[in-house]
Structures are given as C-alpha cells and as structure tokens.
Amino acid sequence: MAKRGALDLASGLGGKLSKQQVDSAAQQYVNYHELYGGEEESRKSNYAELANKYYDLVTSFYEYGWGDSFHLAGRWHGETLRESIKRHQHFMALQLGLKEGMKVLDVGCGIGGPLVEIARFSSTSITGLNNNDYQISRGQEFILSAGLSEKCNFLKGDFMDMPISDNSFDAAYSLQATCHAPNALGVYSEVYRVLKPGQYFALDEWCLTDQFDSNNARHRTIKAEIELGDGLPDIRTTRQCIQAMKDAGFEVVCAKDLASDFPCPWYQPMDPTHISWSSFQCTRIGHFITRTIVNTLEFLRIAPAGSMKVYNFLQTASEGLLKGGREGIFTANFFILGRKPALETGTTIGNL
Structure with a gap:
C-alpha cells in the first residue's frame, strides 16, 4: 500500500503540516542539529517535537523509496531488500515466541509495515504506539487495506510516558525506533511497566560500537550526520543500551550485533555504487532521478x-x-532480548 509514485510523494510531503509550513519546519528541524549549530541538550529536551517534525517531513520520502517498513536489515546473497526486511520481522516474532491469542505492543510502529507482517506471521493482536498523527493516519489506511482492522490498532502516545496500564501486554518489540528517545532507560522502563511479568521485549537499536572514538573528529562528524538525517537527539553505545535494559529491570537474555551474521551488510542499500533493482532509488541513477523529480515538483509548486x-x-x-x-x-542492527522477571510464588499484581 505504500505510496511509490512521484505525485504521491509530493502530495504527502509535509505530513500534517500545511504546504506553507514545510520550508520553515525543515529549517527549524535542521537547526536542532550539531552540523547547523544545534546542541544535544536542546534535542533531548525537545525530543518529541524533533521526532514529529522529522516524520511529518520525511514519511512520504520513506514510503516512496523504502516501502511500508522503515528499518534496515542484513541480507543474504540473492535476497531482495524487501525480503530481508520481512525475514527480519519474522526473526523478531520468533525471538518473542509469539503465538495466536497474544497481545503485542509495537513501540514506535511507523506506518505499520512491521505490525501488519508480524500480525499475519504470528496470528497475534498488535497495538502500534506512535506519537505522529500523520503516520497514524497512514497506518490506519494500511491495516484497513490489509484486512487487519479487527486484530491491529494504533495508539497515539509518547513512548517515554505511555498511555497504557501496567502489565497489559504479552510481548513487546521495537524496530529501530527507540533511538528517538532522549534516554534509553526512560523508554525501556516504560516497556517494562506495561509488559506482563515473565514476558519478553525484543528490540533493534541504532548504536555506536566499541570502535567509535569520541576524540576522532571524523567519527564525531559521521555521528552528527546520522543524527541530522534520522531525527536523533543522540546515539548511544551498545554498552549503554545493555546497561539501560538491566537498570530498567530486564533480564538480558541476548545482546548481539546482528550485522556480523550476514554477507551483505545492512548499509548496502545506501551504497550508490551497488546496483540492485530491488533498491533502485538508492543507486546513483536512482538518486539523480529522485533529486530531479523533487526539484521539478518544487519548482512547479506541486511539492x-x-x-x-x-x-x-x-x-x-x-x-x-x-x-x-x-x-x-x-x-x-544491535539486537537485545530482555525478559521481565516472573512474579515470585505468592505475589499478586497488586503487590508490585
């Protein structure tokens, strides 16, 4: 269902913003970032506005170039981009042990591509938590067209303060979304609160590895480029994310960089020299065509x-x-699987 045509790209660009607001919103957005003189603390204190501006501005581009699932995955030789993304979603479902009848939370669900695929794969009921009105409206169209309105739904809310009762869900997952949180402990603690005792939380995080050197100017510039281009207040290290899971109360069952498992790296679609019909928009020719389309549509005032x-x-x-x-x-693709400890014998929910 994801929009792929140029006119669809133009009509959706800006999300819930009016056409007159897009230019100023884009400038306000970039001004939050280090490469434009912005500061980390400002991004963290305004994380919700930062993410909302970002997704109003970019969702149409994501659908045009990426489809309905806004995340990355390693690939096997001969596997298309779409196949790798679906396989990764199935992997998450299997790690959680999802089965029919379970009530599942998708933390930061985008327009619902993973939600729909995982619901079909596992026969579970999934609630997608999202704080962006435009993405929710797109997601509602998506689940309706997929015939999943009875099993899937969307909830507007901030994942740092979820409008959800304690011990409500049988499982939770997040696909490269909690990187938008101002701190990992806050969002992981909220997931811990809404999970039932004994249940699992699986997530992919965007992380700095042990090879990142904060004293290396090139490393710092690359980090700033990723933050600017992806709506991030900061990027945490793998060690910080593992510790935050433990501090939130989870038993860490597994923590692994999945990038090492695949011959074709997760960043291959971003390589303009890599020729692939399944990710044509990411090639040099694809970049040129997209740039020309956007430039022309803006010049003609269609975009x-x-x-x-x-x-x-x-x-x-x-x-x-x-x-x-x-x-x-x-x-x-830093994968973490955490388990909320089960209740001790004789303990009731009311004693938590």
Whole structure:
C-alpha cells in the first residue's frame, strides 16, 4: 500500500503540516542539529517535537523509496531488500515466541509495515504506539487495506510516558525506533511497566560500537550526520543500551550485533555504487532521478517549498549511515532480548 509514485510523494510531503509550513519546519528541524549549530541538550529536551517534525517531513520520502517498513536489515546473497526486511520481522516474532491469542505492543510502529507482517506471521493482536498523527493516519489506511482492522490498532502516545496500564501486554518489540528517545532507560522502563511479568521485549537499536572514538573528529562528524538525517537527539553505545535494559529491570537474555551474521551488510542499500533493482532509488541513477523529480515538483509548486531541504538532509543520513557502517563505528542492527522477571510464588499484581 505504500505510496511509490512521484505525485504521491509530493502530495504527502509535509505530513500534517500545511504546504506553507514545510520550508520553515525543515529549517527549524535542521537547526536542532550539531552540523547547523544545534546542541544535544536542546534535542533531548525537545525530543518529541524533533521526532514529529522529522516524520511529518520525511514519511512520504520513506514510503516512496523504502516501502511500508522503515528499518534496515542484513541480507543474504540473492535476497531482495524487501525480503530481508520481512525475514527480519519474522526473526523478531520468533525471538518473542509469539503465538495466536497474544497481545503485542509495537513501540514506535511507523506506518505499520512491521505490525501488519508480524500480525499475519504470528496470528497475534498488535497495538502500534506512535506519537505522529500523520503516520497514524497512514497506518490506519494500511491495516484497513490489509484486512487487519479487527486484530491491529494504533495508539497515539509518547513512548517515554505511555498511555497504557501496567502489565497489559504479552510481548513487546521495537524496530529501530527507540533511538528517538532522549534516554534509553526512560523508554525501556516504560516497556517494562506495561509488559506482563515473565514476558519478553525484543528490540533493534541504532548504536555506536566499541570502535567509535569520541576524540576522532571524523567519527564525531559521521555521528552528527546520522543524527541530522534520522531525527536523533543522540546515539548511544551498545554498552549503554545493555546497561539501560538491566537498570530498567530486564533480564538480558541476548545482546548481539546482528550485522556480523550476514554477507551483505545492512548499509548496502545506501551504497550508490551497488546496483540492485530491488533498491533502485538508492543507486546513483536512482538518486539523480529522485533529486530531479523533487526539484521539478518544487519548482512547479506541486511539492511545497522546502522539499529539497528535506531531500538533502535525507541524503546526509544515507551518507552518514554508509560511512558509519563501513568503518564499523555504527550499527543499525544491535539486537537485545530482555525478559521481565516472573512474579515470585505468592505475589499478586497488586503487590508490585
């Protein structure tokens, strides 16, 4: 269902923003970031506005270039981008042991691509938590067209303060979404609170690896490019994420960079020299065509003023991710599986 045509790209660009607001919103967004003089503390204290502006501005681009699932995955030889993304979603479902009748939470669900695929694969009921009105409206269209309105739904809310009762869900997952949180402990603690005792939380995190050197100017620039291009207040290390899971109360069952498992790296789609029909928009020719389309649509006033600003910072994201992945200082596939401890014998929910 994801929109792929140029006119669809133009009509959706800006999300819930009016066409007149796009240019100023794009400028306000980039001004939050280090490469434009912004500061980390400002991004963290305004994380919700940062993420909302980002997804209003970029969701149409993501659908045009990426489809309905806004995340990355390693690939096997001969596997298409879409196949790798679906396989990764199935992997998450299997790690959680999902089965029919379970009530599952998707933390930061985007427009619902993973939610739909995992619901079909596991026969579970899934609630997608999202704080962006435009993505929720797109997601509602998506689950309706998929025939899953009876099993799937969306909930508007901030994952740092979820509008959900304690001990409500049988499982939870997050696919490269909690990186938008101002701190890992806050969002992991909220997931812990809403999970039933004894149940599991599986997530992919965007992380700096042990090879990142904060004293290396090039490393710092790559980090800043990824933050600018992907709406991030900061990027945490793998060690910080593991510790935050433990501090939130989870038993860490598994913590692993999945990037090492595959011959084709997660950042391959960002490599403009890699020729693939399944990710044509990411090739040099694809970049040229998309840039020309956006430039033309903005010139003709079909797309709003500021569209090229959005395209340009997304290109910065692509370049930063490619450099970070190649140099081994960043991974988009740091997998953590945590378990909320079961209740002790004789303990009731009311005693928690």
